[in-house]
Amino acid sequence: MNGAAVVVGGGLAGTLALGALIGQVGTVTVIERDRYPEDPVFRKGVPQGRHLHVFLSGGQRALETLLPGTLAELAAAGAHRMEAPRDVITRTASGWQRRFHEGRHSVLSCTRPLFDATVRARVLAEAARSGTRVEVLEATEAIGLLGTADRVSGVRVRARDAERAERDIRADLVVDASGRSSRAPQWFGELGRPAPREEVVDAGIGYSTQMLRPAEPLDMSMVVEPRPNCPRGAAWSPVENGNWLLTMAGVRGHHPPTESAEVLDFIASLDEPHLHEHVSGCTPVSPPFGYRDTANRRRSYHAPGGVPEGFIAVSDAACTFNPIYGQGMSVAALSALALRDCLVKGGLRPGFAAVAQRAVARASDTAWLTAVGADRPYAAAEDATPPGAAERIQTWYFGRLVARATIDPVVGAAFRDLTHLAAPTSRLLSPAVALRTVLLPRRGGLPTPPLRVEETVR
Numbered sequence: 001m002n003g004a005a006v007v008v009g010g011g012l013a014g015t016l017a018l019g020a021l022i023g024q025v026g027t028v029t030v031i032e033r034d035r036y037p038e039d040p041v042f043r044k045g046v047p048q049g050r051h052l053h054v055f056l057s058g059g060q061r062a063l064e065t066l067l068p069g070t071l072a073e074l075a076a077a078g079a080h081r082m083e084a085p086r087d088v089i090t091r092t093a094s095g096w097q098r099r100f101h102e103g104r105h106s107v108l109s110c111t112r113p114l115f116d117a118t119v120r121a122r123v124l125a126e127a128a129r130s131g132t133r134v135e136v137l138e139a140t141e142a143i144g145l146l147g148t149a150d151r152v153s154g155v156r157v158r159a160r161d162a163e164r165a166e167r168d169i170r171a172d173l174v175v176d177a178s179g180r181s182s183r184a185p186q187w188f189g190e191l192g193r194p195a196p197r198e199e200v201v202d203a204g205i206g207y208s209t210q211m212l213r214p215a216e217p218l219d220m221s222m223v224v225e226p227r228p229n230c231p232r233g234a235a236w237s238p239v240e241n242g243n244w245l246l247t248m249a250g251v252r253g254h255h256p257p258t259e260s261a262e263v264l265d266f267i268a269s270l271d272e273p274h275l276h277e278h279v280s281g282c283t284p285v286s287p288p289f290g291y292r293d294t295a296n297r298r299r300s301y302h303a304p305g306g307v308p309e310g311f312i313a314v315s316d317a318a319c320t321f322n323p324i325y326g327q328g329m330s331v332a333a334l335s336a337l338a339l340r341d342c343l344v345k346g347g348l349r350p351g352f353a354a355v356a357q358r359a360v361a362r363a364s365d366t367a368w369l370t371a372v373g374a375d376r377p378y379a380a381a382e383d384a385t386p387p388g389a390a391e392r393i394q395t396w397y398f399g400r401l402v403a404r405a406t407i408d409p410v411v412g413a414a415f416r417d418l419t420h421l422a423a424p425t426s427r428l429l430s431p432a433v434a435l436r437t438v439l440l441p442r443r444g445g446l447p448t449p450p451l452r453v454e455e456t457v458r
């Protein structure tokens, strides 16, 4: 095992990148701006951590391949596993989705602090067993890259204590996992490189999340998706310790409240009396917290010449998604697996960064295409890249398919494979799915929430 790597950001993607690097390189240094709390509680460096974070089956499979046994540890720590569509009922723009046992996919639901702490403990335990020397520098901020326009050779860091001492850490590979607030585009400028091109599709979604405790928990989680005549939605999902998270979302002009007193009015406006009645009977555990930065944003590090030798960007530092689709953590796991696969094929070597960056981008392709395809109709013309002809056709087909998936088990299975990031977008073009999508009539979903599981599915 040769070479030294630095991971900038010790959040979920940084931790999973560490999981990919151990056993493959000689030393890894993780630079994290925050101090990790002793217990799994909210920390400032992950401001989205108060909101509902579900983990899709594509991400679960990647995590289990990278770090076998982690799903069982999450379950033991209190994460709920809910099979879709049996335990997750969803109202789409065309009505309620049918509810039945399919056995293909599930989501994990727990608080983000619990998820991160469990994965982190697992990776650190693996690191201690690996031959890689691992150092985690907490309360330390990366403030720039070392090297030239063509080759990155490390990072400059600053301690966040009173002295604010700066020092250089040399590395053969720098992995930027510093999330949405990554400063790598500016750091590229300081090295004399152009910043990566950015593609932004912003549906203008605002989020608000409150933790509540029901007296009588439901036997399912509920999702009410925004629709054209009511661009507001909500998700209701269990987390650990008997609490549930109510995440509310709305597009511009319909942003959800951040005052407790207004939450029930917002839920009433969704026109789902069952959810409203249930939430009315719950006890608040926290106030609602808002969040606004929800755009889909992809930096073109994966384009030819997009990264210098010795540098890659992963997860939110490279590509963020509208959180309503619950994809970012799964993409972090898929990206880490892609990174490890590249390392296994010959370790750090000349040209590694470009190869690894393309592999990481491929791992996020399905998430990007589905999020952008669904958000185009909501995106404001001024801040969206205009769609080409191919993307307009995709949006049309996707719209029909989403409607059909609500009631059709064949199309629904393909749709779930995609939205759980367990299949590429070509899955939606298989003959059976395409024929049913295009030829069968567009019918609405169920008019009311399916409170019972269907016994036989046709």
Ligand SMILES: Cc1cc2nc3c(=O)[nH]c(=O)nc-3n(C[C@H](O)[C@H](O)[C@H](O)COP(=O)(O)OP(=O)(O)OC[C@H]3O[C@@H](n4cnc5c(N)ncnc54)[C@H](O)[C@@H]3O)c2cc1C
Binding pocket: 008, 009, 010, 011, 012, 013, 014, 031, 032, 033, 034, 044, 045, 046, 047, 048, 051, 052, 053, 054, 055, 056, 140, 141, 142, 143, 177, 178, 179, 180, 181, 182, 207, 291, 293, 294, 314, 315, 316, 317, 323, 324, 325, 326, 327, 328, 329, 330, 331, 332
């Ligand atoms: C409201 C909301 C809801 C979401 N819901 C879901 C969901 O249901 N399911 C899902 O899969 N995804 C969801 N996501 C996406 C998910 O939160 C992100 O994809 C995920 O956190 C990305 O992990 P990351 O490690 O790249 O970034 P982060 O989790 O943001 O971590 C970045 C880390 O880098 C550190 N850092 C930053 N700058 C520096 C620096 N200069 N030096 C050192 N350290 C630094 C930070 O302190 C932090 O620890 C949601 C996102 C939002 C905004």
